[in-house]
Amino acid sequence: MLLEWEAVFAYASRCAATWREALHETAAHRAGASSGASAREAWADGAETMLGAARAQADAYADQLRELLRTSAALTPDSAPRAAAQRMLRQTERYLACLSPSGAWRAAPGAAVPIGGHTLPPLRYNYNALEPYIDAQTMRIHHDVHHQSYVDGLNKAELALQEARQSGDFALVKHWERELAFNGAGHYLHTLFWNVMSPKGGGEPSGPLAEQLARDFGSAEAFRQQFSAAAEKVEGGGWAILVWSPRSRRLEILQAEKHQNLSQWDAVPLLALDVWEHAYYLKHQNKRAAYIDNWWNVVNWPYVNERYLAARQLQWEPY
Template sequence: VLLINIILTFSTHVFVLSPNKFVQMNLSSVKILRTNHRLFNVSRLSKHTLPDLPYDFNALEPVISSEIMQLHYQKHHNAYVTNLNMIEEKIHDANSKKDISKLIALQSAYKFNAGGHLNHSILWQVMSKDGGAPSKDLLSAIERDFGSMIKMQDQLSTATIGVQGSGWGWLGICPESKKLRIATLPNQDPLEATTGLVPLFGIDVWEHAYYLQYKNVRPDYVKAVWKVANWKEISNRFTKVHN
């Protein structure tokens, strides 16, 4: 019986074990489930891979330069995937040896790299050159919860610009109330596992996401990102939860 937070993994899922809840993660969803705090055996994992980028590196210019996109995808996201696979092997080894101290020691690195992989896999999908407009249902929800599209964008932009250091700004939806919410998180903390909100649209404010082009003027970058918001994908993500 464990009364401490540890991370367990098997197949393509991640499990964060705590005294009160069990968090199950994969690239598409995070579900919070009750557990009886038992240590589960972990089978050998399949490898995580870098997802295909749904457009060319220069597709989001002039908002995001080709150079930034290439470095962001090939170097930074790829590093999260590489490190995630390495850490999962260490978790598998530690679990096979019932080395609880090692499992605990790996928790922070696992959260960081798994979150980085999850967040960026969402990011590439919710941006596009011609993202269109939000669906009628999503626009109605935005107007209900924020007053207008402009007010929602202003609130998310302001919150994201204000992130201290590195992190993310998110538009998410609560699965229970169906309300839209804005949240900011530090580092690579994943939205759903941390807040319970399902991510609809995210803005990455790590400096590698914008510094080569926007220098230290984060507000210009954040405001420009709305020009490449993929409202078709954002609307699809909303519909899956709302319906």
């Protein structure tokens, strides 16, 4: 690994030297000592080379992280070091997804995700952090396999639709729009699902969210009973979702079959519970109700409250 990094750093050093020379030429131009056009071209070439080196470094870093995750005896399953390495790898992959082949930004950090550039978000906790309520094996398979499949499916659909726009051939548009809806909703709901759970979760909602729950459902307990019943009665795989409706200015509980069917537009999801069998079968088998009861012990109410406060900022005319 050290020998591989030596080559990468040597390349970066050469690129940095090229850029420094370009900067010196630009400074000389400003002092009236050289041609402006040639100085600007030298600076642009140096910047492009340096950005390419940055991409090469990030590529090498990602490769080394993958190798460590594959071979290191120290990165044991469910360990904090392994979770940290996985998170660093995903952050690096997200950075690389925002770069062109030369290393220039496709979009500013925090801006639009490039078409076909969605990535799996890292868990904010270890796989075993939600035990005894949700087991580590389920979390690992659910996050690393199932969620990744939705990310891959979403990227594939986006790229296929982009190709259709470029070619003008929309013969398969119905298929790819269906794939976009299924995998896109799966990706976004799972991303929310990981965030609305926490090892320090459970308890009761508080603050503005608790007040709104009392107004819209009568009490927090009445909300919990309705939400649990809705989750248990989802036919097949799907979700129970607490949403804020900016138009009616109240909280509502929705069901979603698969990820996208029976959904209601004009609503912002705040709290989502996955009741596909892959979310609970290893631990609870066919006892969905037991899984739902356990899940309340890991709900991250402060995060849900933050989403609620942000959603309330939307001001839509009521009808």
